[in-house]
Amino acid sequence: xxxxxxxxxSAINLIEESCRIVVGALLEVRKNVRVGITTDxxxxxxxxxxxxxxxxxxxxxYIVDGKSFPSSLCIxxxxxVVHGLPSSRExxxxxIVSIDCGVKKNGYFGDSAATFPVGVVSAEKQLLLDVTYESxxxxxxxxxxxxKVYDISRAVQSHVEKNGFSVVxxxxxxxxxxxxxxxxxxPNFVPPLLHRSRFPNDRxxxxxxxxxxxxxxAGVFRVKTASDGWTVxxxxxxxxxxxxxxxxxxxKQPIILTLLS
Numbered sequence: 027x028x029x030x031x032x033x034x035x036s037a038i039n040l041i042e043e044s045c046r047i048v049v050g051a052l053l054e055v056r057k058n059v060r061v062g063i064t065t066d067x068x069x070x071x072x073x074x075x076x077x078x079x080x081x082x083x084x085x086x087x088y089i090v091d092g093k094s095f096p097s098s099l100c101i102x103x104x105x106x107v108v109h110g111l112p113s114s115r116e117x118x119x120x121x122i123v124s125i126d127c128g129v130k131k132n133g134y135f136g137d138s139a140a141t142f143p144v145g146v147v148s149a150e151k152q153l154l155l156d157v158t159y160e161s162x163x164x165x166x167x168x169x170x171x172x173x174k175v176y177d178i179s180r181a182v183q184s185h186v187e188k189n190g191f192s193v194v195x196x197x198x199x200x201x202x203x204x205x206x207x208x209x210x211x212x213p214n215f216v217p218p219l220l221h222r223s224r225f226p227n228d229r230x231x232x233x234x235x236x237x238x239x240x241x242x243x244a245g246v247f248r249v250k251t252a253s254d255g256w257t258v259x260x261x262x263x264x265x266x267x268x269x270x271x272x273x274x275x276x277x278k279q280p281i282i283l284t285l286l287s
Contacts, residue, residue, distance in 0.1 A: 033234070033274070034233070037134060037203065037204075038233070038235070040131070040132050040133065040134040041134045041136060041203060041235050041272065043131055043132065043134075044081060044129045044130060044131045044132075044134050044135055044136030045136030045137075045138065045272050045284050046136075046283075047075075047076055047079045047081040047129045047131060047136065048128065048129045048136040048138045048272075049138065049285070049287075051071075051075045051076050051127050052072075052127055052138060052140055052286060053286060053287070054071050054072065055068050055071060055072050055125050055127075055142075056125075056140070056286070058071055059117065059142045059144060060117065060144070061116075061117055061118060061119050061144060061145055062116050062117065063116065063117055064112075064113070064117075065101040065103075065110075065114075065115050065117070066112045066113055066114055068099065068101060068112065069097050069112035072098050072099050072125075072127060073086070076098065076129055080131060081129040081130065082129065082130045082131065083097075083099075083127075084129055084135055084206050085097065085098060085099065085100060085126075085127075085128050093255060093256070095109075095256065096111065097111060097112045098112075098127075099112060099126065100126035100139075101123060101124070101125055101126075102123070102124040102126075102257065103115070103117070103121050103122070103123050103124075104122060104266075105260045105263050105264060105265055105266060106257050106258070106259055107124075107194060107197070107241050107243070107249055107258040107259060108124065108126060108139075108241060108258050109126075109257055109258050110124070110257045111256055117144045119144060119146065120144065120145060120146065120151075121147070122142065122147055122151050122154070122155065122265055122267060123141065123142055124140070124142075124268040125141070125142065126139035126268065128206055130206075134203060134204060135202050135203065135204070135205065135206045136202070136272050136283065137202050137206065137237045137239075137270060137272050137284075138237075138270050138271060138272060138284035139239060139268050139269055139270035140268075140269055140286060141158065141267040141269060143155065150244060151244075153189070154191060154244050154265060155267050157185065157189045157191055157242065158191075158242040158267040158269050159267075159269045160185060161181070161182045161183075161185040161193075161214075162182070162239070162269040162270070162271060164181040164182065164185050165181045165182040165238050165240065166178075166238055166273055166280055166282060167181065167279075167280070168180075169230060169236055169238065169273050169275050169280040170230065170275060170276060170277065170278060170279065170280060171231060171232040171275055171276065171277045172229060172230065174227045174228065174229050174230065175210055175211075175212055175225070175228050175230070176216050176227045177230075178199075178212055178236075178238060179213050179214060179215055179216050179217075179225075180216050182214045182238075182240045183214060183215040183216060186214075186240065186242050192243050192245065192246055192247035193214040193215045193240060193241065193242055193247060194214065194241040194242070194243060194249055195215060195247055196249055196258075197241055197249075197258065198211050198212055198213045198239075199213075199236065199239045199270070200212060200236075200237050201234060201235060201236055201237070202235050202236065202237045202272055208235075209228070210226065210228040210234075210236075211224075211225050212236060212237075212238055212239075213225045214239075214240045214241065214242075232275055232277055233274065233275060234275040235272060235273070235275075236273050236274075236275065237270055237271070238270065238271055239268065239269065239270030239271075240268070240269060240270075241267075241268045242266065242267050242268075243260050243264060244260075244264040244266070245262040245263075245264035246260070246262050246264075248260075249261055271284045272284045
C-alpha cells in the first residue's frame with residue numbers, strides 16, 4: 027500500500043461519485059439475490075450497472091502476485107470469506123453470500139461490501155450477519171480526527187469477540203482514493219506488540235478516505251486459500267460474513283459514502 031489518503035474537497039467529491047455507483051450496483055445485486063440465480067449472473071448485473079454509470083469495475087483485471095482477477099465482483103458463499111470467483115454456481119436456500127464491489131471513475135475509487143441471506147438462514151448465520159454489520163458501524167464511529175487506527179480496530183474486535191465470533195487477521199481494511207488500496211492499513215483487531223510494525227497505529231487526520239471492512243468468522247479466525255488461488259476460506263468450514271464502508275474522516279462524525287438505502 028502507498029500514497030497518503032488525505033483528500034482535498036474536489037477529490038472527496040470524486041470518491042463520493044464512485045461510491046454512489048458502488049451502492050447502486052450493490053442494490054441491484056441485492057434485488058436479485060435469490061435461490062437459483064448464478065453468481066455469474068450477479069456479476070453481470072453489477073458490471074452492466076457500473077458501466078451504465080460510466081464507471082469501471084475496479085476489481086476486474088486487478089493484479090495480485092502476478093494474477094489478474096477475472097470478474098467485477100468478489101462473491102463469497104458461506105465459508106468463503108472474501109475474493110470468491112463468480113461462476114455457474116447457483117445460490118441455494120439458507121446460504122449467506124458476501125458481495126464485494128469496487129468502482130473507478132474519473133481516476134478515483136469507491137469500495138464497499140455486504141453479506142446477504144439467501145432465503146431463510148439459520149439463527150447462527152443471522153446473528154453473524156448482525157454482529158458483523160454492528161462491528162463495522164462501531165468501527166466507523168471511531169473514524170474521527172485525532173483518533174488512531176487501533177481505535178477502529180478495538181471497536182470491531184471487542185464487539186465481535188463479545189458475541190463469540192472471531193475476526194480474520196490476514197486481511198485488513200485500507201485507505202482508498204486514487205488507488206484502490208492506500209495507506210493506512212486498518213486491521214480489525216489490535217495487533218500483539220511484536221506485530222505492530224506491520225500495522226502502524228497512525229493518527230487519523232480529517233479528510234482521510236478509509237475502507238473499513240470487518241471479516242468475521244463464526245468459528246476460528248484462521249483462513250486458507252482455495253486451489254483457484256483467489257478464494258479465501260475459513261479453516262474450519264464454518265460461515266463467514268463481510269461488510270465494508272468507504273468513509274471520510276471528519277472532526278466529530280465520519281461521513282459514510284456507501285450506505286445502502
